[in-house]
Amino acid sequence: MRHVLSLLLENEAGALSRVSGLFSARGYNIESLTVAATEDASMSRMTILTTGSDEVIEQITKQLNKLIDVVKVIDVSEAPHIERELMLIKVHAVGKDREEVKRLSDIFRGRIIDVTDSSYVIELTGTQEKLDSFIGAIDAGLILETVRSGVCGLGRGDRVLKI
């Protein structure tokens, strides 16, 4: 099962390696991991996309909580929540492809943020699925490079991760 875990942790040197080290040492999966400081600069928020059985996710949550730098852990995907990921994708765009790429980008509500004679850079935000389908829709031969931020997410409504 796919789970999105959200962590608040002390914004200290080494905190990231404690988390990533835990995952590798105990053989847990990381599909994506993203981290940055919160509105309180002393604290970071991390989103980890992982997969595992309920038992494994329970252990991951417990092991994360055991890390001294970790303030709080929740599984945002266990209730209604929002997920977003950012992708920047550079595509080859000349001749008839130029128009086609633009049209596709519009359909996916992407934004072209860099233009040259032969390429576009498209910014696309959405769920992991949406980004995957955009990549699927575009001619593979046209893709020059892609970079994705990894999933970040939070609970809907009253569900708030805060200390």
Place this chain on the structure above:
Amino acid sequence: MVLTGAEIVVRCLQEEKVEYVFGYPGGSVLFLYDELFKQDKIRHVLVRHEQAAVHAADGYARTTNNVGVAMVTSGPGATNAVTGIATANMDSIPLVVISGQVPTGAIGLDAFQEVDMVGITRPCVKHNFLVKDVRDIAATLKKAFYIARTGRPGPVVVDIPKDVTAQRCEYEYPKSIHMRSYNPVTKGHTGQIRKAVQLLLEAQRPMIYAGGGVVLGNAAEKLTKLARLLGYPCTNTLMGLGGFPASDKQFVGMVGMHGTYEANMGMHYSDVLLAVGARFDDRVVGNTEHFMQESRKIIHVDIDPSSISKRVRVDVPIVGDLGEVLDEMISQLEASKERPNAEGLAAWWRQIDEWRRRDSLGYKNSDEVIKPQYVVQKLWEVTGGDAFVATDVGQHQMWSAQYYRFDKPRRWVTSGGLGTMGFGLPAAMGVQLAHPGSPVACITGEGSIQMCIQELSTCKQYRLPIKILSLNNRYLGMVRQWQELFHGNRYSESYMDSLPDFAKLADAYGHVGLQITKPSDVEGAIREAFKRKNDLVFLDFRVEQTENVYPMIQGGKGLNEMILSAEGL
């Protein structure tokens, strides 16, 4: 008051009432050693290898309930300490290990004796710190001791660059500590405890399974009280020995791979299992799928939530300080009108006694050759079961666990989790320093003892009258046993040739050494050794070469599939 970083470190250690620092000096810790020199509150114990410093601090911590402290220099000093740190981490022993580091400006530049200590130890500590600012030293050390001793205890490494120990700042030791990210739970959930008590009262075939947490959590007395109140059988893990008195009739012996038949069968066929401060380790329950084939209700009390439902699903998890949880269980029981079902319990005890009659720890003694089990039994008799016993790792460790019967907690010092050969002698040094005048035995083998034999020199320097009992079979016995049983008798590299004359070696270090070859001399030699109150005595017992540890559960098998003796193969 303005002090240097090094002065602050020493002040903090004094504030924490540290009696001993086990360590070894070097370039990066020169300022720290200079400050240790200038004071006389803390005694420094100079080991001969940094691994031993950490093991000695560990032995000290295990038998005192204080945090053990070690100090090592950067680079090789730090890496040598890692085995000791990992050993303490696996057994949840509270330590603070202070390591020197190259100056902050040199970090990351591959400086002389530089190693990323925080990176190297990250997976084998409870927590670690790199202190880059002299103003952070006091608060960091305060946190380090707090983290080491609270919750599930463990080792904390504090890495301090050399320049930080020379810088100056205003010093004040923090009186209290608050960490928003670290608040160990102490009180168990009352509702869960009520459920547990109800389950215990309804049990037909109950078993209490108590681990090292009972010893570390100072909950042995409470556990004993609860067990007696209920009248239920109790088993200990290797780490838990002494947590319930071995001489009590409710004690069914150690559980696990080399545990007794009655303990393992009792665990397997119990209908309600109360696990206290234990973690269903692979050396205890073996194959979990096999273990879970029998249906039973499991109550698991532990301070560490991540220990619960890690290998085995439990029905009633209770997170909390064992002492507090057991207290509440006892008061709920005492307040309850219900009592365990006497008939069912009597039938269960008849079953357990039947298993007991198999005498799974029986062995054939000999007049010709010394049996290793016999040496441990005699040690137990001679010391009245009241010695501190440290061990190394292997067959001798299992025989010690089986035949030295501990009635008190914090007497048994063994590397259970990591299984570190070389642990015994340095750990015994820490124990002897913590308990001067008390009998301290180190049971070892000729393989293990050579992994930290240099510490005989430390023992001389500090006049530590440890009694070393080496069960010398000229084999790496446990390896040889597995090779005999599972690898077609191919004794690949498990025979040790060219052993030193240990008696002479002990003599060379300034100690007393004796070689014992006849069973009839065993008891006399042990008595003689303990009579010599001021001497370290090295007893080199030439024991049966190919004796195996029984009973035994093979890897992957279940608790009810024990091999009781060689004939059972």
